[in-house]
Amino acid sequence: MHVAHLSLQDFRSYATAEVSIEPGVTAFVGPNGQGKTNLVEAIGYVATHGSHRASTDAPLVRQGAPRAIVRAGVVKDDRKALIELEINPGKANRARLNRSPIPRPREILGMLRTVLFAPEDLALVKGDPGERRRFMDELLTLRAPRFAGVRADYDRVLKQRNALLKSAAAHRRSPGPEVLATLDVWDSHLARTGSELLAARLDLVAALRPLVARAYEALAPASGAADLRYKSSLGEEELSTDRGQLAERMLAVVADSRKQELERGVSLVGPHRDELVLRLGELPARGYASHGESWSFALGLRLAAFDLLRADGDDPVLILDDVFAELDVGRRSRLAEMVAPAEQVLITAAVPADVPSELTGGSYTVSDGQVVRE
Secondary structure, eight states, X not given: OEEEEEEEEEETTEEEEEEEOOSEEEEEEOOTTXXXXXXXXXXXXXXXXSOSSOXXXXXXXXXXXXXXXXXXXXXXXXXXXXXXXXXXXXXXXXXXXXXXXXXXXXXXXXXXXXXXXOGGXXXXXXXXXXXXXXXXXXHHHHHOXXXXXXXXXXXXXXXXXXXXXXXXXXXXXXXXXXXXXXHHHHHHHHHHHHHHHHHHHHHHHHHHHHHHHHHHHHHOTTSOOEEEXXXXXXXXXXXXXXXXXXXXXXXXXXXXXXXXXXXXXSOOSSGGGOEEEEEETTEESXXXXXXXXXXXHHHHHHHHHXXXXXXXXXXXXXXXXXXXXXXXXXXXXXXXXXXXXXXEEEEEEXXXXXXXXXXXXXXXXXXXXXXXXX
């Protein structure tokens, strides 16, 4: 799988841009603030319908423009597809596949798969649990696009349940039978959707664990062993991945937590409260890992995601946004050797010297919003 062409209209700093890309390594080189990251961000957006730099779509639209359009020509197994996303802040986004409208944009998830590493990924190690939950859920959706719907269903149930709890807490009195009966209904919905998401996350972490350990060892062989552990709000005991058993367990823990939830007006049990714990040796990486170790761990997570997606049958497009400047010579060389065999690697760098000699291929100079092939 690779991106053969990228077309932008009013995306970030670009009024228009047209970039042809070959398989193999392509580097976008230029000073900071010239638009390199905007190009690879657009490709990542086509794959995930989200940005690694912004939590909403509004910053993606060029100032003064009503909308942005991103088109990507994708080649997979010698078959070509044109994916188009129209980004409409505050409104519903629109999607087209081969010029034909698609009812819901998420129906084209999986047509392009990317793994993007950027400086913002330090938050995977140093940030709050929400960053790591997002990492897991985005990877689940890349592997099986139907999980976009599972996550949307869970978020809808959680929002409704929280609204009910908040309303009950605001009245500062014991809820009546009608409220409790309604809460029972939302409890069952929470257990149904939450158990499916939780089971998938547990399977994902089990698959990622050896891949992360291997990637980290290759990047930083003298820094200790990297490990992952899923910490659930359902308790410390080992959890089955059987959805029925998980749903029963969730209902039981929710029942035990009901008094607290009614007092606080918020759902205290479910995947939205879970954590992916990262460890180096015997210590948690968050708070103990050095900057270099944190950088290598975050890279290890992304490389493990790449290996997992590759094992599903296709090489995803690997995007390394301003990565090599942060690495010492040894780690830079080791990373280059690890990613060189990928079908397509897209790199951004401030200067040509930041692109390792092991990664040869096409190159573009990016300056003042102009993308010029070298």
